[in-house]
Amino acid sequence: MRHDGLGFEMTKKWINDGKLRWCWLEIGDAALMLQEFRKEGHNSWNPSGKLGEGVHICFMCEDALAIYHEATARGIKVRNTPFVGNGLWVVGFDDPDGYQIEFESPTDVPEETEYSPQHK
DSSP states (O other), rough: BSSSOOOEEEEEEEEEETEEEEEEEEETTTTEEEOOOBBTTTTTOOOOTTTTTTTTEEESSOOOHHHHHHHHHOOOOSOOOOOOEETEEEEEEEEETEEEEEEEEEESSSSOBBBBGGGG
């Protein structure tokens, strides 16, 4: 089942008490496992600060700009214009819970270059 957003496909899931608690997402050759913590009851946890604050997830990939184009075509907003840092195209998103998610791919484009259509 393909989902909106960044285009991952949910291939496995665990539903407990009618709520999705864990899932395996795939896009191309990459996979990601996500699990939601319980907010009440046995094994519960509540963060002391804002959910997602300070959490930064970075995916190394073959073509971060392709992900940028696919995501923006779906109406997903990027955090800022893609740029080159440390020899990598950096494409950043903020998920609905506030986590910072980045996709990065190697490039020989000069450092601090900002994306423009000529970089396809």
